Amino acid sequence: MTVKRLTVVLAAVVTLGVAGGAYALQHGPGNGPDQSAGRGPDPVPAAVTAAAVPRPDHVVLVMFENKKYSSINGSSSAPYFNSLAAQGAKFTKSFAITHPSQPNYIALFSGSAQGVTDDSCPRTFTGKENLGHQLIAAGLSFTGYSEAMPSDGYTGCSSGTYRRKHNSWVDFDNVPAASNLRYSKFPTDFTTLPTVSFVTPDMCNDMHDCSVGTGDTWLKAKLDAYAQWAKTHNSLLIVTFDEDSGTSVNQIFTAFVGQHVKVGSYAETINHYTVLRTIEDAYGLTPINNAASATPITDIWQ
Known part of the structure; x- marks a missing residue:
């Protein structure tokens, strides 16, 4: 030649x-809105996958309780949930991992239910990897904010309308007490938020003990200001549920809203491990446990 x-x-x-x-x-x-349920994308190198997820300045994830997808989607009792989803990405095939509540919270935070199959308390995990520890070890920050928790750093199982079973970060000994705060400490100056925040409403406002309308009103009052700010400040709001109302389908309502989110409905199948993997990819963290085999969400970004 x-x-x-x-x-x-x-x-x-x-x-x-x-x-x-x-x-x-x-x-x-290849994981777009038209992807058929259950069909995974072709494998791609980790570097390409990670680069496909933008890096927000802040992520706030709020978890609600025990409502199936159809109880929220299009419901007249949830006008704000539907309005919010219309401003971002709505996932029409989002699923929880299991029943009851507690193992889902643990799974989203650590990529594994850690063998937990019930809501018994307390649960303590020694040296187990989790998102909070990953972020802090990488020089980033994590805080969990729990409504009705009686004091910062509280480790008790219950107090009034607070339940530890909905606070996964307190279960891990490598997440500092300083990362376990009352929701009253959630900042109004959003620039001071940690890199990633998890928010847990109390047993009424999360819809566990009260109506869909109660949770809808709470979400608008407490987090709409952040949602609107996130759309112009390289940040992200994730709204999801721990599980459905106890069915074998376990389909839940999940929406992402933020500056880099393309508005639309997305039909790929996702679950709590998918959400965790997406957050880990955004910050260049090594995916842990079942998140390592989950496909990150890459088709909703602009």
Whole structure:
């Protein structure tokens, strides 16, 4: 082969490689809104997958309780949930991991239910990896905010309308007490938020003991200001549920709202491990436990 012909061939190979990489970064690994349920995307290198998830300045995740997807989606009792989802990405095939509540909270935070199958308290995990520890070890920050918790750093199982079973971060000995705060400490200056925040309403406002309308009103009053701010400040709000109302389907309502979120309904199948993996990819963290085999959400970003 002549030198001239070799040069042409090499140039073509480089061009194809760059184009392919650019497509993967722009479109993600083929996990789009039209993907059929249960069909996973083709494997892609970890570096490409991570780059396909933007890095928000702040993520706030709020978890509600025990309502199936159809009880929220399109419901006249949940006008704000539906209005919020219309401002971002609504997932029409989002599922919890199991029943009852507690193992779902633990699974979303650590990529595993850690063998927990009930709501018994207390649960203590020694040296188990989790999102809070990962973030802090990477020089980032995590705080969990629990409504009605009687004091910062509280480790008791219950107090009034607070329940530890809905506070997964307190179960892990490598998450400092300083990361376990009352919801009253949630800042009004959103620039002072930690990198990632988890928010747990009390037993009424999370819909466990009260109506869908009660939770809808609470979400609008407490987090709409952050949702609107996030859309212009490189930040993200995730609204989801721990589980459905106890059915074998376990389908839940999940929505992402933020500056880099493309508005629309997305039909790929996701679960708590998917959400955890997406947050980990956003910050370049090594995915843990079942999050390692989950496909991150890459098709909703702009």
